[in-house]
Amino acid sequence: MEKVIEVKDLSFGYGERLVLENLNFSVERGDFVGIIGPNGSGKSTLIKLLLNIVKPLRGEINILGQSIEKFNCWSKIGYVSQKANSFNTAFPATVEEVVSANLYSKVGLFKRINKEHKNLVYDALKTVGMEDYKDKLIGNLSGGQQQRVFIARVLVSKPEIMFLDEPTVGIDARTEGALYCLLGKLNSEMGITIVMISHDIGAMTVHANKIACMTNKQIIINQNSKEFINSSLRDVYGYDVNLQVPRHFCENCCMKEGK
Amino acid sequence: MFAIFGEDFVLNLEFMQRAYLIGILIAVMAPAIGVIIVLKRLSMIGDSLSHASLAGVAFGLISGLNPIIGATVFSIAAALGIEKIRRAFPKYSEISIAVILSAGIGLAGVFSGFVKNGFSLTSYLFGSIVAISDFEFGLIVTLGIVVILTVILMFKELFFITFDEEAAQLAGVPVKGINFIFMVLTAVTIAVSSRVVGVLVISSLLVLPSASAIQIAKSFKQTVVYSVLYGMLSIITGLTLSFYLNLVPGGTIVLISVVLLVLTLLYKNLVKGLLFRRVLNQEKTRV
Ligand SMILES: Nc1ncnc2c1ncn2[C@@H]1O[C@H](COP(=O)(O)OP(=O)(O)OP(=O)(O)O)[C@@H](O)[C@H]1O
Ligand SMILES: [Mg+2]
Numbered sequence: 012m013e014k015v016i017e018v019k020d021l022s023f024g025y026g027e028r029l030v031l032e033n034l035n036f037s038v039e040r041g042d043f044v045g046i047i048g049p050n051g052s053g054k055s056t057l058i059k060l061l062l063n064i065v066k067p068l069r070g071e072i073n074i075l076g077q078s079i080e081k082f083n084c085w086s087k088i089g090y091v092s093q094k095a096n097s098f099n100t101a102f103p104a105t106v107e108e109v110v111s112a113n114l115y116s117k118v119g120l121f122k123r124i125n126k127e128h129k130n131l132v133y134d135a136l137k138t139v140g141m142e143d144y145k146d147k148l149i150g151n152l153s154g155g156q157q158q159r160v161f162i163a164r165v166l167v168s169k170p171e172i173m174f175l176d177e178p179t180v181g182i183d184a185r186t187e188g189a190l191y192c193l194l195g196k197l198n199s200e201m202g203i204t205i206v207m208i209s210h211d212i213g214a215m216t217v218h219a220n221k222i223a224c225m226t227n228k229q230i231i232i233n234q235n236s237k238e239f240i241n242s243s244l245r246d247v248y249g250y251d252v253n254l255q256v257p258r259h260f261c262e263n264c265c266m267k268e269g270k
Numbered sequence: 271m272f273a274i275f276g277e278d279f280v281l282n283l284e285f286m287q288r289a290y291l292i293g294i295l296i297a298v299m300a301p302a303i304g305v306i307i308v309l310k311r312l313s314m315i316g317d318s319l320s321h322a323s324l325a326g327v328a329f330g331l332i333s334g335l336n337p338i339i340g341a342t343v344f345s346i347a348a349a350l351g352i353e354k355i356r357r358a359f360p361k362y363s364e365i366s367i368a369v370i371l372s373a374g375i376g377l378a379g380v381f382s383g384f385v386k387n388g389f390s391l392t393s394y395l396f397g398s399i400v401a402i403s404d405f406e407f408g409l410i411v412t413l414g415i416v417v418i419l420t421v422i423l424m425f426k427e428l429f430f431i432t433f434d435e436e437a438a439q440l441a442g443v444p445v446k447g448i449n450f451i452f453m454v455l456t457a458v459t460i461a462v463s464s465r466v467v468g469v470l471v472i473s474s475l476l477v478l479p480s481a482s483a484i485q486i487a488k489s490f491k492q493t494v495v496y497s498v499l500y501g502m503l504s505i506i507t508g509l510t511l512s513f514y515l516n517l518v519p520g521g522t523i524v525l526i527s528v529v530l531l532v533l534t535l536l537y538k539n540l541v542k543g544l545l546f547r548r549v550l551n552q553e554k555t556r557v
Binding site for chain 1: 309311423424426429430433436437438440442443484487489490491492
């Protein structure tokens with residue numbers, strides 16, 4: 012299998028204190044990796060390293076077979092950030108305007124959006140089921156709808172890898188279920204590699220095919236999310252985690268059944 | 271032109287033609303820049319740069335340099351200063367604005383002590399429409415057109431950065447470069463406007479039309495278009511009134527902007543109230 016992300020001996024710290032120490036792991040094309048771990052264990056930091064928002068202290072990162080310093084195809088990488096749902100909700104922009112923004116680098120500086128670009132935006136909104144809302148102000152949507160718009164904004168540039176940092180914060184269980192199903196569909200039908208941070212371990216074991224646990228500056232990747240059980244959670248979190256795999260998640264979903 | 275109205279009709283006077291033309295340019299520049307400033311939550315930046323402009327005007331009056339050139343230089347220097355200081359306090363952008371505001375007021379105060387003709391400095395506080403020289407007219411029009419064209423060219427990138435700077439950066443938008451150019455454009459807009467509208471007034475002209483537009487716009491594009499229309503209405507009415515009633519133009523223009531904002535808020539509440547009542551009635555008939 013092709014390795015789309017490869018990390019070798021990666022260390023990183025803010026100032027003196029190391030947050031990540033000697034990480035070695037890889038992600039293969041078509042993976043759905045769920046990253047879990049306690050607050051402050053460096054999950055968001057790891058994603059920022061993979062996006063080249065912060066630079067490593069030591070070590071090597073390869074994205075799509077290229078060293079991250081030389082990598083220049085960022086339109087193939089999508090990112091839905093932890094604070095995507097805490098933006099200025101009074102911002103006067105329509106859903107269509109927000110999603111179009113990610114096409115700007117394709118459109119080119121000083122040029123305008125044309126019909127073809129609008130069609131791409133429509134398709135992306137349709138994938139997340141928000142095409143009827145394209146002329147609505149983004150601030151007037153519910154949290155779950157906004158989150159789907161932000162996913163559409165990433166989809167519009169046809170990414171090969173998508174990073175999501177806790178996209179389900181502040182979203183009700185049913186919408187959350189629909190969101191996981193949507194991500195599952197993007198992963199299985201469109202072949203997009205997904206790397207996602209979530210504290211919802213139960214849902215992760217259902218939808219992700221690999222679980223990455225971050226703790227003590229380290230990452231442990233469980234190659235099979237189904238084998239991932241309570242006892243290993245104690246090692247990660249340091250206390251007993253009551254793991255519940257929610258069954259109601261997929262009642263409207265064409266995808267995997269919670270088992 | 272407009273022969274039927276007689277010689278002293280407002281549009282037949284050369285100085286008023288100039289004032290209107292400059293007014294229209296400012297009515298496009300200030301609100302378009304203002305929308306982005308308001309949405310970036312940097313409303314105070316206008317005050318800061320306008321006080322630096324005033325220091326520049328005073329410096330010009332003392333040294334014999336044209337006051338508008340003085341204002342432009344000081345304003346751009348202040349804008350770059352704000353960006354520099356902001357990097358030292360990344361989470362508190364207000365601090366850098368306050369520091370530059372203080373420096374601007376201080377300099378303007380000290381310089382004003384050396385200005386011989388007190389009247390000429392006050393005319394830059396609230397603006398004036400009389401006797402704009404050929405040189406100043408050409409300078410303002412050129413700078414105005416440059417600012418407007420640049421904003422049009424960078425429009426979509428400015429929107430992306432304003433909405434989500436991090437995502438813009440990841441999508442390959444040259445965020446640093448565009449932010450830099452935008453600060454310079456803001457500085458130039460404020461300096462250029464100081465002559466006709468006045469430095470105490472220009473920052474209101476950045477904020478008020480945008481505030482009104484945000485109330486009723488249904489997209490970002492509409493927000494910009496509406497705020498330019500609000501700006502036009504305020505400036506053209508303001509200049510006309512100040513000519514006929516012999517009022518200070520800057521003050522008149524700002525008061526009109528405030529009235530327009532209040533009217534917009536009233537209108538919005540009225541519409542909301544009517545809609546609410548209609549919904550209630552429908553509920554009743556359904557029951
Ligand atoms: N900008 C920063 N400057 C200094 N330290 C930071 C910064 N951002 C994060 N840290 C520290 O790095 C560590 C890892 O932070 P990170 O945000 O990656 O955690 P996380 O696993 O995403 O946590 P959460 O589950 O709360 O989102 C934390 O101890 C945090 O205090
Ligand atoms: Mg985090």
